Structure formats: structure tokens, C-alpha cells
Amino acid sequence: MTTMTDASVREFKMPDVGEGLTEAEILKWYVQPGDTVTDGQVVCEVETAKAAVELPIPYDGVVRELHFAEGTTVDVGTSIIAVEVAGAAPAEVPAQAEPKTEPKTEPKTDGEAQPGRQPVLVGYGVSASSTKRRPRKGPEATAAPATTAPRPELNGHGTAAAAAPAGPRPLAKPPVRKLAKDLGVDLATVVPSGPDGIITREDVHAAVPTAPAAPEAPEPPAPVAAAPAPAVSYDGARETRIPVKGVRKATAAAMVGSAFTAPHVTEFVTVDVTRTMKLVEELKQDKEMQGLRVNPLLLIAKALLVAIKRNPEINASWDEAAQEIVQKHYVNLGIAAATPRGLIVPNVKDAHAKTLPQLAEALGELVSTAREGRTSPAAMQGGTVTITNVGVFGVDTGTPILNPGESAILAVGAIKLQPWVHKGKVKPRQVTTLALSFDHRLVDGELGSKVLADVAAILEQPKRLITWA
Numbered sequence: 001m002t003t004m005t006d007a008s009v010r011e012f013k014m015p016d017v018g019e020g021l022t023e024a025e026i027l028k029w030y031v032q033p034g035d036t037v038t039d040g041q042v043v044c045e046v047e048t049a050k051a052a053v054e055l056p057i058p059y060d061g062v063v064r065e066l067h068f069a070e071g072t073t074v075d076v077g078t079s080i081i082a083v084e085v086a087g088a089a090p091a092e093v094p095a096q097a098e099p100k101t102e103p104k105t106e107p108k109t110d111g112e113a114q115p116g117r118q119p120v121l122v123g124y125g126v127s128a129s130s131t132k133r134r135p136r137k138g139p140e141a142t143a144a145p146a147t148t149a150p151r152p153e154l155n156g157h158g159t160a161a162a163a164a165p166a167g168p169r170p171l172a173k174p175p176v177r178k179l180a181k182d183l184g185v186d187l188a189t190v191v192p193s194g195p196d197g198i199i200t201r202e203d204v205h206a207a208v209p210t211a212p213a214a215p216e217a218p219e220p221p222a223p224v225a226a227a228p229a230p231a232v233s234y235d236g237a238r239e240t241r242i243p244v245k246g247v248r249k250a251t252a253a254a255m256v257g258s259a260f261t262a263p264h265v266t267e268f269v270t271v272d273v274t275r276t277m278k279l280v281e282e283l284k285q286d287k288e289m290q291g292l293r294v295n296p297l298l299l300i301a302k303a304l305l306v307a308i309k310r311n312p313e314i315n316a317s318w319d320e321a322a323q324e325i326v327q328k329h330y331v332n333l334g335i336a337a338a339t340p341r342g343l344i345v346p347n348v349k350d351a352h353a354k355t356l357p358q359l360a361e362a363l364g365e366l367v368s369t370a371r372e373g374r375t376s377p378a379a380m381q382g383g384t385v386t387i388t389n390v391g392v393f394g395v396d397t398g399t400p401i402l403n404p405g406e407s408a409i410l411a412v413g414a415i416k417l418q419p420w421v422h423k424g425k426v427k428p429r430q431v432t433t434l435a436l437s438f439d440h441r442l443v444d445g446e447l448g449s450k451v452l453a454d455v456a457a458i459l460e461q462p463k464r465l466i467t468w469a
Contacts, residue, residue, distance in 0.1 A: 010059055010082070011082055012079065012083060013079050014046070014075065014077065014078050014079075014080050015173055023076060024048045024074060025048075025071065025074075026070050027045045027052060028045045029043070029066055030044060030045070031043045031066075033065055033066065034062065035062070036061075036063075037057050037061060037083060038057075039056075039057065039181075040177055040178055040181040041057055042056050043057045047245075051373075051375045051377050051379075052373050054374075056174045057081070058174060058177060060086075061085040063083055064082040067080050067081060067082070073245075170187040170190065172187055172192075172198060175376065176204060179201060180199075180207075183208050185204050187199060187204075190203050190206075191207075201378065254403070254404050257404055258401050258402050263439065264402065264440070265438055265440045265448065266400075266437040267436050269434050270431060271456040272431055273431065273432050274430040276299050276459045277296065277415070277430045279299065279462045280299060283356075292357060293367070298356070298363060299462060300412055300459065301363065302359060303454075303458035303459055305333065305351060305352055306464075306469055307451045307454035307455045308451070309468075310454055311447060314407055314438065314448070315385060316407050317406065317407060332348065332350065332351065333384075333386070334385065335363065335366055335386070337370040337375075339370055344375055344380060346366050346375045346379040346380050347379065347380070347386075348362045348363065348366060384406055385406060385409070386406060386408075387409070387412065388410070388411050389411075390412065390413060391412050393414075395414060396413045396433050397411055397434070397435045399435060401437065406439075407438055408436060408438040408451070410436050413433040416431060417431075434456060
């Protein structure tokens, strides 16, 4: 059985922007009914359990309806906006079948999959789940709420009219389409490497002809710190309740799971980093480091990478289901960042293979993106070892909790001028305290002590970065 629908209306569904997430909250609409939109234009910002993400629309048209108000949590696969596309012709759509992406010149005939048809993108299938609203503190949104009457929906990419171009549309998620548009890359020329021929972010980056040189900019502060908290006015109220959601909810669940799954052990060492601080100042004047982010965290990260190279067994994870230790031959170095949305841990992919200038560039990009609240979910996946810089808050050290799936995390305390015995005399020296937490199922005391001692030795005598690398 089929029903007729107005093919000029395209229903854009909430995509899975985080590889397996099931819902997202609409933070802000950038368009209203009656606005004209173009392919790749950002129409709204949503927050998942991992990050805030901007969603671009995948076609041109005029906004007909916003199905949900700001502050609403919507399941993946649910239509969030209707766009009227000019010049489209009516088409038949199965009344109960799941939508499928088809070649643009082939009309749908039934609910069965046809040979040669493209696979459905993640996040564009039918969702049987309902949506749920969360309380909002701001003024009421102007967007129209979801209608209660059922409405037939087209696939998120629609079925093109006979006058549309003949070739199939390249498969890519909305954030990837926006990235390609920002970089000036034609998706039709990109070779996909994802499952079922889906184009990934890496494919888009690989298609960029040349990487422009990074513009020189004033060096930002070393750590990623949270924005100052607004002044609290109690107005007689004795309590304030804040909904736990998004990044904070995901972080809380991950930390509880880690604390009660992995047996944590933490070791500490206090080290004289005076020579490292001098090297930081020298590197700032180096021509090859001009325009890059140079600070103590850069050398601490490099020291940890060298320590892992000397003790590779620490770079592993515990597979509970298979009862196996998974040894990693790469290092995705996580950097814990406190942001207004909560604690996030993006990571530098393949940090072990980067030179010092490349590592500085990657850390600078990571910090800037985190500050702007634009860290992608992919950037927070696949970490192997993490650094958390609590010294930015004036804290001497701490006992950090492991990120799930990782074997170790290094906490860096504040670097302070302290009296220190140097060459037999008490002198003022730059001193800090390091703390290494590790999973005792994977890492015994000897291995953990070797890694921490190596990091301390390098920071005390940074020339070891050359002799040990």
C-alpha cells in the first residue's frame, strides 16, 4: 500500500553525529519558517552526550516548519525541520516501509531494497522512539512544537525529480558536508573510505590539494580553563537545581564506571623543571616554532610520548569480554579540557609519530577548538593515554581518574619557584609534582614507576628528548 505525498517537502532528520549516539538536544535554531536555506548552510546547533555540533542542511529550499523548540531532546532519526524544495515533482512513498536512499532517477516501487541502491546513512532511518522535553530556564522558544498528526516523510536526502542530475549523491554525514564546503572540496571528487562508501572527515582532508600555512597569532594561555562562573544571586532561594545532561551527564557516567571497574593506583614524583622552562623560552624564539603554541605542556606531552616509547606495555587497554590485554602500537594523546559545557578529553591522533612542531600545532588546534565549544565527537574517541593539567588552577597535584578504555593518565601540578638542593646548595628552582594513575590490571608497580621516572628525568634534563627518542 502506498500513499501520496508532496515531494517538494524534504524532512531533515536528526543525524547520528557521534557514531552511535541515540539522541541530541536542540540548543539553538539559526533559521525560522520562511527563511531560504542553501545546501551546507548551518540551520541549528545541537548538543550530544559528547559535544555541541552544528548541523548543516543537505539541500536548497525554504523553511516550512521547525518541528521542535529549542531545549527539546530529540531521538536520532526523527525529523526536526521541513524544507520546501522548489521544482520537485510528487512521488509515491511506502506508507510503512523504512526510507532508503535511491538513485535520483529511479522512483520507489515498494518497500523492498533494490539492487544497486545506495545504503541509508546513519541517523536517517525511521525512529520508533518518542521525543521528550526538558525544562528550560530561558524565554519560550518561538519555534513551533511537533504536530501530533502523523505525516509521511521522505528520506533525509529526498528523491530527486526527473530534471535532477543523473549521478548518485555522494554519501556523507551533514558535518562532513559542511567541512567539505568550508575547505572548498567537491564531494563528488572524494574517494570514500568509510563503510558502504560513506565519505569521512579524513577523506575530505586528504582531498585538500595543499594545506595552507597556519597564520601567526599571539600565543594563547597554556591550559584550557573553564570560563569564569557568573555571580550567583540567591534572591532568598535556598537551592538551585541544574539538570544533568549532555557532556556533564556523559562524563559523570564514564567516571563512575571507570572508578568502579579499573583498580586505580597513583604514584607521585616531585621534579626540578628549571631546565625545561628555559628550553620553553628558547623554543619560543626558534624560527621553526614561530606562530606555534609553545609552553610547558608541549614538552611534558613529548616527554610522556618518549616514556611510552621506552615502556610500550603501558599503552594498552583491558578487553573484559575477551579477557585479553590489547597492546596499542599508536598513541592517541588525550588532553583534559575544562569548558563551560563540562570536562572533555579530545585527543591528538597518532601523537607518537609527530615532530615537536607538528605536536605543537596539533595541541594548539585542539585547545582553540575546545575553547570555542566546537570539539567534534570523533576528536574525543579512541584515546589511549591522557594528560590533565591541574596546575593551571594553582593545584599542586591530584589523583586523576582514568578515562574508560585507557591504561594511564598523567596529572601535572603547578610549576612554582621553590627552595631546592641543586649541586649541593639550596637554590630557588622551578619545581612541579607529577601524578600518574594507572590500571593495576594492566600496569604493575614496576612498569608504572618506570614510566613516571622517565617523564621526570626528561623534564629535569630535557636533552634526553634527543638521546632517548
